[in-house]
Amino acid sequence: LAADRTTWQTRLDQLEAAESGLAAEGERLHAATQATAARVDELRTAHQACAETMNQATERARTARGRAHAASEALHRAELRQTQAETELQLHESTLDSDYPGLTMATAEAQAEPIANRAEAAAELQTTREAMAALGEVNLGAPEESRRVGERLEFYAREQADLARARDDLLTVMADLDAVSRERLARAFDDVNREFDALFRRVFGPNGHAALEWTDPDNFLESGVEVLVEMPGKRTQNLNLLSGGERAMTTITLLLSMFRVKPTPFCLLDELDASLDEHNLRQYRNLLTEFAQLSQFIVITHNPETTRAADTLYGITMAEPGVSRAYSYKPPASTEN
Structure with a gap:
């Protein structure tokens, strides 16, 4: 029994020693577990940060790809516009050479002026082209013809000046004739009027009276003449209101009074x-x-x-x-x- 007791005591000591080792190992494992958990937390946090960084990088990459695509499209459009501009430039150079031989693009650029309104400029250009087309082919004899036309123009100008002077002279003569005509007509009118009244009194009696009056005294060169008659014992009246015999005899006296004056x-x-x-x-x-x-x-x-x-x-x-x-x-x- 003593031997068994010793054996069991030994086994018990071994078990107590094993238990103490297991407790120490459990504490070590517990510490390791806590350390591992802390590391896991750190790794999780790092993972989340990496995920966020990756997401941000992905977004920046997406934005960069969009910008690159837009830049590529803009570059393509710019290349198209450049190609179109080069084509238009070639067309303008060809048109310039055909419409205006000898005029280079550099000279045209030097002579160019700013265009305020392209539509109006285009319309004016079209009008100018139509006018140029209407002129037809270039007339090499135009300078000589221009000289001849200039000489004829000078001749006509001299003729016009002569005609103007002649017109002024004629107007002066007409004015003089008009003045003389007015004077002579007024004098003859007064003479005929006097003789008419005298002859009328002789024919119809001393109490009668006859006179000629202008219908427009202010312009008697173009005025009509009204014959006013006052028969003895009657009121003054127009010649047209007389009887047939009185009107005939008054007309005869007027005619003969003109004969007496001239x-x-x-x-x-x-x-x-x-x-x-x-x-x-x-x-x-x-x-x-x-x-x-x-x-x-x-x-x-x-x-x-x-x-x-x-x-x-x-x-x-x-x-x-x-x-x-x-x-x-x-x-x-x-x-x-």
């Missing part, structure tokens, strides 16, 4: 006595006899009383139908009025 070589009277009564016929005959001393009168009449004032009578008869016959007769001198 006689003419002869006068033709066509049946002025047609509406005269017997008394006025004698007056008419006496006036013809008196004024025959100043002018030669040719009188057409059917009135025998008028023929008594004639020096020579001419008659026309138609003895046969369609056949006229003229004859003349010189009556003997008579002192009867």
